[in-house]
Amino acid sequence: MRKIFNLKTLLIALAVLLGLFAIKWFSKQKQNQSISQETVVMDTTEKEQVHLKYGFPIDEFQVETNAVKRNHSLSTILRQYDVSYGTIDQIAKKAKTVFNVRKIKSGHEYSVLFTKDSIKTPEYFIYENTPVEYIVFDLRDTLNVFKGEKEIEVRRKQVKGSIESSLWNAMVVANSDPLLSIELSDIYAWTIDFFGIGKGDQFNIIYEESYVDDQPIHEIKVIAANFIHHNTNNYAFTFVEGDKEGYFDELGKSLQKAFLKAPLRYSRISSKFSNNRYHPVLKRYRAHHGVDYAAPTGTPVHTIGDGVVTKKGYQKNGGGNYISVKHNSVYSTTYMHLSRFAKGIKAGVRLKQGETIGYVGATGLATGPHLDFRVYKNGTAINPLNLKSPPVSPVKEENEARYKIEMEKLMNELNPPEAITLE
Structure with a gap:
C-alpha cells in the first residue's frame, strides 16, 4: 500500500510540474506574438509616412520644378542640367513609341529628380503632358521612357445662383468653374435658347468636378440640374440606359434630340477630319475641319437637324456654293461645294x-x-464622325422604376426638405 501511495504522489507531482511548464510556455509564445504584431504596426506606420509623387518616394531626391520656356526643346532643357548630347x-x-518629344509645349510643368549628394546627378526628367498624364524619362544607365497618370x-x-448679367458671370459670383455654363448650354441646347436667358433666371446644379494634386482640372460632369427660365422649372437628370447616357426631365422625357448620322445617302467618305491634310488643289498641307462625302453631282443634301439657315453664299477660292445652318445655341453645320441650292433656301x-x-x-x-460637311460646337469645329448620339426617346418602360428611384433621390438632393424643428 505504501508503494502504491508513493507512486500516486509521484504522478501527481509530475502532472503539476508539466502544467506549470505548459502555462509558462504559452505565456511566452503570446508575449512573442504580441511583440511581433507591434513590430508590424510600426512598419506600417513608417510606410504611410512615405511621400510619393510621380510614383517615386520624392523625399529621397532633390527636386527642381520649372515650366517649359518658349522655343525650348527636350535637348535645351536637359542641357541645362549637364545631361550629355549622347x-x-x-x-x-x-x-518614340511612348511620346513625341517634339510635342513638348511651352508653359507645361516639368520636374528634375537629382541624387541627394554633393554631385547632384539628374536621374529622372518628368514632363507633365496634361494635368493627369506625365512622361518619365529615366536618365540613369537603364535609359527608359514611360507614361504615368x-x-x-x-x-x-x-451650386445655386441667379443671373444678373450673364450665366458665365453668375458662375464666377457663385465661386464655381465658369465652364459649368457651357455644360448647361449643351444639356439644355434643345429646350432653352441660351442666347435668350437673362436677369432673374436661376440655376441649381449638382455636379462632379475632378481634382489632381488638390487643384481643379476643369473636368466637370453635371449630375442633376434645374434651370429656372421665365419662372419655369427645367429639370435635367443624368441616367444610363445600356451603353448610352443622357439627360431626362422629371417625367422621364429626353432633353436631347438626335442628329442624322450623315447629311446624304448613298455616298462614301473620301476624306476625314484632319488638322493637317494634303489639299489636292492647293498642293500643300492644311487643316481640313470637315468630312468629305463623295457622291454623284445632283445627289440631294439634307440638314441633319431642325434649324435656321444663317448663310447662303459662294466662296470662289473655298467652299463654292455653301449653306450654314444654326440648330440651337450650341450646334451649327455647314454644307459646301454644292452644285445648286434647293428651292426656297435663303437666310432666315x-x-x-x-x-x-441643296x-x-x-x-x-x-x-x-x-x-x-462641317459641324461646329460653340463656334469650334469638331469631327462630325464623333458627334454624340444621346438617347432621344423617353426612358424605356423596363427602366422606368429604376429611373424614378434615382430621379427622386436627386430631386431631394437638389431641393432638400426643410428640417423639422421640435419644440
Whole structure:
C-alpha cells in the first residue's frame, strides 16, 4: 500500500510540474506574438509616412520644378542640367513609341529628380503632358521612357445662383468653374435658347468636378440640374440606359434630340477630319475641319437637324456654293461645294430635320463632286464622325422604376426638405 501511495504522489507531482511548464510556455509564445504584431504596426506606420509623387518616394531626391520656356526643346532643357548630347539622343529615340518629344509645349510643368549628394546627378526628367498624364524619362544607365497618370479625385458639389448679367458671370459670383455654363448650354441646347436667358433666371446644379494634386482640372460632369427660365422649372437628370447616357426631365422625357448620322445617302467618305491634310488643289498641307462625302453631282443634301439657315453664299477660292445652318445655341453645320441650292433656301428660313437644302457638286476648290460637311460646337469645329448620339426617346418602360428611384433621390438632393424643428 505504501508503494502504491508513493507512486500516486509521484504522478501527481509530475502532472503539476508539466502544467506549470505548459502555462509558462504559452505565456511566452503570446508575449512573442504580441511583440511581433507591434513590430508590424510600426512598419506600417513608417510606410504611410512615405511621400510619393510621380510614383517615386520624392523625399529621397532633390527636386527642381520649372515650366517649359518658349522655343525650348527636350535637348535645351536637359542641357541645362549637364545631361550629355549622347544621352539626350538615346532617350529621344527610346521615347518614340511612348511620346513625341517634339510635342513638348511651352508653359507645361516639368520636374528634375537629382541624387541627394554633393554631385547632384539628374536621374529622372518628368514632363507633365496634361494635368493627369506625365512622361518619365529615366536618365540613369537603364535609359527608359514611360507614361504615368496622377490620381484623380472626384468631388461632388452643388451650386445655386441667379443671373444678373450673364450665366458665365453668375458662375464666377457663385465661386464655381465658369465652364459649368457651357455644360448647361449643351444639356439644355434643345429646350432653352441660351442666347435668350437673362436677369432673374436661376440655376441649381449638382455636379462632379475632378481634382489632381488638390487643384481643379476643369473636368466637370453635371449630375442633376434645374434651370429656372421665365419662372419655369427645367429639370435635367443624368441616367444610363445600356451603353448610352443622357439627360431626362422629371417625367422621364429626353432633353436631347438626335442628329442624322450623315447629311446624304448613298455616298462614301473620301476624306476625314484632319488638322493637317494634303489639299489636292492647293498642293500643300492644311487643316481640313470637315468630312468629305463623295457622291454623284445632283445627289440631294439634307440638314441633319431642325434649324435656321444663317448663310447662303459662294466662296470662289473655298467652299463654292455653301449653306450654314444654326440648330440651337450650341450646334451649327455647314454644307459646301454644292452644285445648286434647293428651292426656297435663303437666310432666315426654318428647316426640319432631313429637309433637302441643296445638291452635291464640285464648286469652289474641288477636284470632283463631293460634299464637304462641317459641324461646329460653340463656334469650334469638331469631327462630325464623333458627334454624340444621346438617347432621344423617353426612358424605356423596363427602366422606368429604376429611373424614378434615382430621379427622386436627386430631386431631394437638389431641393432638400426643410428640417423639422421640435419644440
